[in-house]
Amino acid sequence: MQPFALLHRDGAGHVDVLTGDVVTVGTLAEIPLAPGGPGPQTLALVPYRQVTERGFACVDDAAPLECLRITDRSTRPLAEVIGELPATPVALRDGGFDLSDEAYGEIVEAVLRDEIGHGEGANFVIHRVFEATVDGDPLAAARSAFRELLVREQGAYWTFLVHTGTRTLVGATPERHVSVADGLTMMNPISGTFRHDGTRELADFLADRKEIDELYMVLDEELKMMAAVAEHGGQVVGPYLKRMAHLTHTEYLLAGRGSLDVRDVLRATMFAPTVTGSPVENACRVIARHERRGRGYYAGVLALLGHDDEGRQTLDAPILIRTAEISPAGRLRVPVGATLVRHSTAAGEVAETHTKAAGVLAALGASSLPRPAARPADDDPGIQAALAARNDGLARFWLDQRRPGALTVPELAGRTAVIVDNEDTFTAMLAHQLRALGLVVRVVPWTADAVPEADLVVLGPGPGDPASAEPKMVRLRALVARLLAARQPVLAVCLGHQVLAAALGLRLHRRDSPYQGVARDIPLFGAVRRVGFYSSFTALSPADRLGTGHGEVEIARDDADGTVHALRGAHFAGVQFHPESVLSADGITVLRELLPPLLTEAVSPAALG
Numbered sequence: 001m002q003p004f005a006l007l008h009r010d011g012a013g014h015v016d017v018l019t020g021d022v023v024t025v026g027t028l029a030e031i032p033l034a035p036g037g038p039g040p041q042t043l044a045l046v047p048y049r050q051v052t053e054r055g056f057a058c059v060d061d062a063a064p065l066e067c068l069r070i071t072d073r074s075t076r077p078l079a080e081v082i083g084e085l086p087a088t089p090v091a092l093r094d095g096g097f098d099l100s101d102e103a104y105g106e107i108v109e110a111v112l113r114d115e116i117g118h119g120e121g122a123n124f125v126i127h128r129v130f131e132a133t134v135d136g137d138p139l140a141a142a143r144s145a146f147r148e149l150l151v152r153e154q155g156a157y158w159t160f161l162v163h164t165g166t167r168t169l170v171g172a173t174p175e176r177h178v179s180v181a182d183g184l185t186m187m188n189p190i191s192g193t194f195r196h197d198g199t200r201e202l203a204d205f206l207a208d209r210k211e212i213d214e215l216y217m218v219l220d221e222e223l224k225m226m227a228a229v230a231e232h233g234g235q236v237v238g239p240y241l242k243r244m245a246h247l248t249h250t251e252y253l254l255a256g257r258g259s260l261d262v263r264d265v266l267r268a269t270m271f272a273p274t275v276t277g278s279p280v281e282n283a284c285r286v287i288a289r290h291e292r293r294g295r296g297y298y299a300g301v302l303a304l305l306g307h308d309d310e311g312r313q314t315l316d317a318p319i320l321i322r323t324a325e326i327s328p329a330g331r332l333r334v335p336v337g338a339t340l341v342r343h344s345t346a347a348g349e350v351a352e353t354h355t356k357a358a359g360v361l362a363a364l365g366a367s368s369l370p371r372p373a374a375r376p377a378d379d380d381p382g383i384q385a386a387l388a389a390r391n392d393g394l395a396r397f398w399l400d401q402r403r404p405g406a407l408t409v410p411e412l413a414g415r416t417a418v419i420v421d422n423e424d425t426f427t428a429m430l431a432h433q434l435r436a437l438g439l440v441v442r443v444v445p446w447t448a449d450a451v452p453e454a455d456l457v458v459l460g461p462g463p464g465d466p467a468s469a470e471p472k473m474v475r476l477r478a479l480v481a482r483l484l485a486a487r488q489p490v491l492a493v494c495l496g497h498q499v500l501a502a503a504l505g506l507r508l509h510r511r512d513s514p515y516q517g518v519a520r521d522i523p524l525f526g527a528v529r530r531v532g533f534y535s536s537f538t539a540l541s542p543a544d545r546l547g548t549g550h551g552e553v554e555i556a557r558d559d560a561d562g563t564v565h566a567l568r569g570a571h572f573a574g575v576q577f578h579p580e581s582v583l584s585a586d587g588i589t590v591l592r593e594l595l596p597p598l599l600t601e602a603v604s605p606a607a608l609g
Helices: 048-054 078-084 101-116 138-152 202-206 209-229 262-268 280-291 346-363 381-389 426-436 471-486 495-503 587-599
Strands: 004-009 014-025 039-046 065-077 092-097 123-134 158-163 168-173 176-181 184-187 190-195 235-243 247-257 301-307 313-318 323-326 331-340 416-421 440-445 456-459 490-493 507-524 527-540 545-548 551-557 564-568 572-575
Touching (some): 101 346, 123 209, 123 280, 138 168, 138 346, 190 346, 209 247, 209 426, 235 381, 416 426, 426 440, 426 587, 456 495, 490 495, 495 527
Parallel strands (some): 456 490
Antiparallel strands (some): 004 158, 168 323, 176 313, 184 247, 323 331, 545 551
C-alpha cells in the first residue's frame, strides 16, 4: 500500500489526508523542504536517536528518520472519515511490560538516589514499554484504533495515523513540541496528570506541590529552548488545563519571534524536557545510563514542514507520546514514561506508567478501562483562581511584554559579557536577561580553548559535583583561579558559584535532600529577594564576612545552617540560585544590583586561556 498519513487537529471538522513516497535521511538538515507553493511538503518521523545531532548521549537503536514526501494532499469531513473506518475493536494477546514493576521501581530508586540526589539534574523521565501482538491485519487494527481515537479521545493536539510501509504509528498526542507560523515560534510545556477516575478532586490536584513543581521545571527547561530559537526569548502565557478523555494536564504556551530555518529549530529543541528531563543534555546521559536500550520514536516528534502563502517556512511538530507503533508482523509497542522529581516514590511512578498505558490502550479501543462519565469542568471560578495563582511569585520578566530598552541600566549599556556554559542552557535565558540590561553578550561552552575578551565573565550553571575530578570541574577550577588572579570582573551562577566559593576558602557540602526547583525568600545583602534554586550542593560559611587573599568577601547566608546564598567581593559576585529562572521573581532585580559595582573599575578585557 502507498504510504499515507491521516491527521486531525484539535477542534477541526476535517481530517488531512496526505500521500506520497517515503525516503530515509540521516540528519534533520536533509529533511526535504525545497522552496515551493504553500502547504505542507514533508511529514517527518523523527526518532529519539536524532538527539545525537546535538552531541547528546543516546543508546543508538538505528531507528530511521523517515520522511513522507507529500505528492497529494486533501481534506475529508471528520464524520465521513469516521464512517468509513472499521469499527472492529482492536484485539491484543500476550500483553505486558518489557520491564517488571520491580525492575522499573529499582530504576526509579536509583535515579532518585544517584542522579537527582547527587546534583545531576532536577527531573528525569524514565520509560518502559507495553508490548503485545495484534490479532488480525495490523493496518486494519491501526485504522480501527484511529477511528476509536477520533470518536472517543478529546483534547488531543494531533490525532494521527501514519503508515510508511515499514511501520504504522497511531496515537493522540496532547502536546505540541514546537511550531513555526507567521514568523512566530511556539512551544507548549505540559505536565501534571489528573486521572478522571473519581479518586481525587481537581482542586486537590491543582494544589499538589509535586504537580506544581513538575510544571515549573518543564516551563524553565522549555524557556531555555525558546531562548535559543527566538530573538528575545519566549513570553509565557497561561497556565491552562489540557483536558483529555481519561486525563487532565496543566500547560503553558510560550511564544517568540524567530527567523531560523525550521529544521534548525527542530535541532535546537531536541527533545522536550517533558519526555527527557532537566537539564536536557545531562538528562540524555541519565536516560542512556539507566534505560540501557533505545527509545525508538518515543519522545521524538512528528514534524510537518512546508511553506505559507508568503513563502515563509512553516513547522508543526507534536511530541510522539500516547502513541502505539505497530510493525508489519503485528507487534505492538506502547511506550510510556514517568517524570521523576525529588518528591517521587517508586510505587507512585510505577502506578503512573500503568495508568498511562491503560489510558492509551483504552483510547485505542484495546482495553476495557471504563470511559469516564465526563471531563472535569475548567470554568469554575475556584479552578480559574487556582490556575491564576500558579503565576504568583513567578518572574514577570518572562510573563510580561515590554518595549525595547525598558530595562537598560546606564552603567551596563554597551559593555560586553561572555557566559561560560557548563552544560546547562539556562545560560541562554541568562543571556537574554543580560542583553535586556544593556550588555552585549556571547555564550561559549566550557570546552572552548579560551574565554574571549569581555568586560564581564559569567560562570554559568551546570550539573555535577563541583569537587569531582571530572574534566569539566578541573577546567572550571583552573579558570576561576585565573580570573581571580587577573582581577577580571566575574559573576558566578550555581555551579560556577560553588567553584568560586571553594576557591575563596569556603567548604562545599552536598545537601541532605535535593534542592531542585525550589523558590524561596532569602536575605540578600540587606534586602529580601524571592529566587529559585536548582542544586544539590552548597557552600557553607559560619560568618557574614570572610577575609581572603582576594580581599574581604561579603556573604549572604542562612543563619540556621550557614548555607551560602550569595557572595560578593571587589570584582566578583556569586549566587547559588538562578536569577534567570522563572522561579526567581526578583532575578532581574538581583542582576541590576550586583552587576554595576563589578564594572565600575573594570580592567581592560583580555583573553583568558
